[in-house]
Amino acid sequence: MKLEGVYKSFEEVEVLQNFHLTVKDKEITCILGPSGCGKSTLLNIMAGIIKPDVGTLREHKKRIGYVFQEDRLLPWKTAYENIQLVNKKASSSQLQSLIDMVGLTHFENKYPHQLSGGMRQRCSIARAFNFQTEILLMDEPFKSLDYDLRMNMVEALIDIWHKWNNAVVFVTHEIDEAILLGNKIVVLAKNPCRVEATVNIDVPQKQRSLEDRELINVRTKLINMLSKEKETSTYKSA
Amino acid sequence: MKASILKNKAKKEKELLYTILSVMILLLLWKVASVIVDKEILIPSPESTFMEIIRIIQSPNFIVSVMNTLKRALIGFAIALAAGVSLGMVGGFYKPSYYLLRPLVLIIRAAPTMAIILLALIWLQSEKAPILVGFVVIFPVLYENVVQGIRNVDVKLVEMMDIYDIKKLDRLKDLYIPSIRSYLNSGMAAAMGLNLKIIIAAEVLSQPRMSMGTSFQIERVNLNTAGVFAWALITIMLAGILEQGLKIINKN
Ligand SMILES: Nc1ncnc2c1ncn2[C@@H]1O[C@H](COP(=O)(O)OP(=O)(O)O)[C@@H](O)[C@H]1O
Ligand SMILES: [Mg+2]
Numbered sequence: 001m002k003l004e005g006v007y008k009s010f011e012e013v014e015v016l017q018n019f020h021l022t023v024k025d026k027e028i029t030c031i032l033g034p035s036g037c038g039k040s041t042l043l044n045i046m047a048g049i050i051k052p053d054v055g056t057l058r059e060h061k062k063r064i065g066y067v068f069q070e071d072r073l074l075p076w077k078t079a080y081e082n083i084q085l086v087n088k089k090a091s092s093s094q095l096q097s098l099i100d101m102v103g104l105t106h107f108e109n110k111y112p113h114q115l116s117g118g119m120r121q122r123c124s125i126a127r128a129f130n131f132q133t134e135i136l137l138m139d140e141p142f143k144s145l146d147y148d149l150r151m152n153m154v155e156a157l158i159d160i161w162h163k164w165n166n167a168v169v170f171v172t173h174e175i176d177e178a179i180l181l182g183n184k185i186v187v188l189a190k191n192p193c194r195v196e197a198t199v200n201i202d203v204p205q206k207q208r209s210l211e212d213r214e215l216i217n218v219r220t221k222l223i224n225m226l227s228k229e230k231e232t233s234t235y236k237s238a
Numbered sequence: 239m240k241a242s243i244l245k246n247k248a249k250k251e252k253e254l255l256y257t258i259l260s261v262m263i264l265l266l267l268w269k270v271a272s273v274i275v276d277k278e279i280l281i282p283s284p285e286s287t288f289m290e291i292i293r294i295i296q297s298p299n300f301i302v303s304v305m306n307t308l309k310r311a312l313i314g315f316a317i318a319l320a321a322g323v324s325l326g327m328v329g330g331f332y333k334p335s336y337y338l339l340r341p342l343v344l345i346i347r348a349a350p351t352m353a354i355i356l357l358a359l360i361w362l363q364s365e366k367a368p369i370l371v372g373f374v375v376i377f378p379v380l381y382e383n384v385v386q387g388i389r390n391v392d393v394k395l396v397e398m399m400d401i402y403d404i405k406k407l408d409r410l411k412d413l414y415i416p417s418i419r420s421y422l423n424s425g426m427a428a429a430m431g432l433n434l435k436i437i438i439a440a441e442v443l444s445q446p447r448m449s450m451g452t453s454f455q456i457e458r459v460n461l462n463t464a465g466v467f468a469w470a471l472i473t474i475m476l477a478g479i480l481e482q483g484l485k486i487i488n489k490n
Pocket of ligand 2: 036039040041069139
């Protein structure tokens with residue numbers, strides 16, 4: 001999927017200005033950027049929920065999975081029914097294994113209001129994992145999870161991605177998630193949203209560990225980039 | 239958990255206590271007023287009203303009268319609900335039909351109830367006229383609730399269903415109907431009580447054989463004010479029972 005020369009503004013505020021991005025098939029593309037820079041807007045455009053003012057979307061996929069920034073669960077359905085909703089053909093053992101995969105075992109019959117924020121988020125991830133697509137968009141999917149759970153979810157995502165062999169666009173502001181997952185990491189800057197840098201990592205995801213020399217180097221590079229970005233943006237606003 | 243249940247129970251008990259207290263005060267004020275006025279025909283005392291309730295309940299026509307009125311109320315409610323839900327869905331989903339229906343709904347809503355009662359009496363038999371009057375009054379309420387339930391459905395959930403390719407019928411079942419229900423639940427309880435009151439008012443004028451409205455009229459003609467008070471209290475109780483019944487049905 002490709003975004004070419006995309007412009008989008010909300011009430012005079014230009015969020016995207018001549019934006020270009022290529023998402024390769026069968027790769028995980030991680031998008032790192034400060035909050036409010038337009039990451040969710042970008043995913044909404046890719047999902048076809050909002051139309052760009054100018055610009056085109058090429059090689060658009062018709063069937064898209066999307067883990068929204070909010071959980072968007074149906075309040076009147078249990079966790080199990082919410083996951084089942086998107087794929088009525090899934091067997092109960094398939095559904096149960098998805099529930100176990102995101103760590104919601106024993107909570108499948110609870111309603112969203114009976115679950116914590118992190119559990120609801122995982123439920124919405126399981127829902128997306130129950131809907132096989134060529135491209136999966138994820139908007140800060142692991143944000144309200146603690147460290148261990150987050151690492152488990154990273155592994156679960158890699159498993160699903162291997163199984164489906166699809167493209168994943170993963171928005172985050174956690175550097176560790178990006179370097180464990182991304183084939184390509186796109187660093188965004190703000191006002192208007194633009195690509196500041198792109199980093200490719202060739203190590204296969206299954207062999208990655210945060211102690212690797214290569215990954216440590218990438219992390220240092222990313223930290224420098226992000227802090228430099230902060231300086232320039234504070235300089236700009238001053 | 240345990241503590242919160244206990245706390246809840248204590249709260250409920252407190253609420254009950256205040257309700258009882260408030261009823262006692264109202265009874266006391268009623269008693270004082272009846273003593274000051276000192277004319278049973280203007281303000282009957284609580285005791286004589288209570289005696290009247292006993293007499294009315296024991297009279298042979300009581301059950302039939304209540305049943306006839308109840309039947310009208312339930313039939314009218316069911317027709318208004320069916321019409322409100324089906325037309326409300328049409329109006330909610332298709333903007334043009336909403337605007338086509340709007341003048342009609344506005345006229346129905348703005349027309350004075352007494353005009354409707356008189357017209358219904360001209361058009362229909364005295365047995366059926368009250369049903370039409372109740373329908374005309376509560377239909378706009380139910381219709382509007384359904385339209386709002388559809389209009390105010392959470393856009394984010396609609397987007398979610400677009401993404402996941404949820405079929406039309408499932409959307410209706412899993413998104414629109416629950417949303418309509420949450421709007422309709424409160425509207426339905428109010429409409430039920432209103433319907434009963436309007437139907438009794440229409441019965442007072444249309445005089446069907448044996449009904450609550452007819453009974454009101456009989457007591458008034460006999461200058462038995464305590465009897466009118468007694469029927470009013472019976473109406474309040476019946477409305478309460480209907481609304482509670484509706485709540486129980488809605489919960490399941
Ligand atoms: N529907 C909208 N109406 C008005 N402004 C919006 C809307 N959606 C996003 N914005 C604005 O666009 C900018 C980018 O938002 P968003 O894409 O949500 O950023 P991010 O996901 O990176 O935090 C923000 O300044 C936000 O206020
Ligand atoms: Mg966002």
